[in-house]
Amino acid sequence: MKTYLRQLLVSVCLCATASVVVAAEPTAAEEGLRISTERKVRDTGWGDTEASMTMILRDARGRESRREMRTLTLEVLDDGDKALTIFDEPRDVRGSAFLTHTKALEQDEQWLFLPAVNRVRRIVSRNKSGPFMGSEFAYEDLSSFELEKFSFNYLRDEQFHGEDCYVIEQIPQDEFSGYSRMLVWIDKSHYRVQQIEYYDRRGALLKTLTMHDYQQYKDKFWRPHRMEMLNAQNQKSTSMLLNEILFDRGLTDADFDQNALQRAR
Template sequence: MNNLTAAVIAGIILCFSAIPVASETAEEKGRWIAEQTDRRDLGWGDSEAHLTMTLRNREGQSSVRRLSLASLEVDDPMLGDRSLTLFAEPRDIEGTAFLSHTRIHDPDDQWLYLPALKRVKRISSQNKSGPFVGSEFAYEDLVSQEVERYTYKYLRDEPCGERTCYVTERFPVYEHSGYTRQVVWIDHTDFQPRKIEFYDRKGDLLKTLDLLEYRQYLGKYWRAHRLEMQNRQTGKSTTLSFSDYAFGLGLGEGDFQKSRLERLR
């Protein structure tokens, strides 16, 4: 078999492997969609970005924080990615740092460094639903969304703006999650999430997250540059705006250790 023939056959196999089987269950299709999203975000290595966090209360009054985010991809299938968030402004929160190690089946490891107290606080495994530094994002919203963290169910297809989306439910496996379920809209074309609804422990709608302004990096990896989290019960909201994404910086495990938190500036 010549190289051209082999390439054509491989392409056909890959094409058919990405088409869901008609007889599959709603649970199987829901998981297949999640796997497609995950597959398209493998191999990016490490990255950094600058963020602006805008917090708004029910009356529309706002405050702004500036921070940076470093991330490290972890190849171990039983572990998730690492992230390190460092606040630069305003002065009263400057130097605050948040380190997160995603786990698949075990509670995530998360630490918060508070410069005013000069100590590192471990985030309790039962407190992941608490607000992250006063925002509408919870600590559990800030970990990498590994496939095995949820079970899934496909609901329907429907328009989402000018696009068409799969609509799926996912149910957290983590017993202390603040959510009973999440409803996710996934783009048919690029398999990126466009919207997520979060339902609280009573089963009521708590928050909605819109993921906007996607851009592609390295010819493959999509990143949303604006996240809009709306609390449907309190009327508060938080916007995260991303800029200056950079990849391949040579970051390693040593850059994401608890011992580094007190030395960051």
């Protein structure tokens, strides 16, 4: 009995020492989570937005094709955000609209409205890594950032775009993600994402996303006005240009249900 107590005492002491050491020197996972949490916190509370965007698709030889669209977004505090995208160009898809309810843990919900069919269809698919409108962006690249979707590791500090950045490794928790991991450059000054490298399932670099022309809204929230996605494997690229973004449009859940999808023009 005495020995048992002594052993217990020793192990308790050891544990205590260990935790003290950890507290002094956070692990890479803890540091990664702290930085990513800070990133999320700094971008919380923006409410709703309405944006118009231009997407320029380029093939390996630099030939271009343009897409125009508008996106309404509603922040959902305890889950993924809701987004409604309305396509304006090319003309033959004008009025088509796509509604997403991002979920932190479960499968996202998606609906599509095609004016030529004049019916709303729910699309049930695990594919999040397919191309968004033929671009180099995948759906999962554009959906809202939720901490629950990833595990994090802090890797190092590095200068990028002239900013001191943290480099964080993000590992998707969804087995149907197209990526094995991502490297994210987050600047220390405002916790904005400056660059993301996407690695495919066999661990090879697939795409690199860089953010440009950050502007601040409501004295708090930063939005990049230009995003460049370059596919390292097929040399195709896509520019996503944010033409205009308006905050506080008074959007509610009713603007993001299936009926709203049919009304959207």
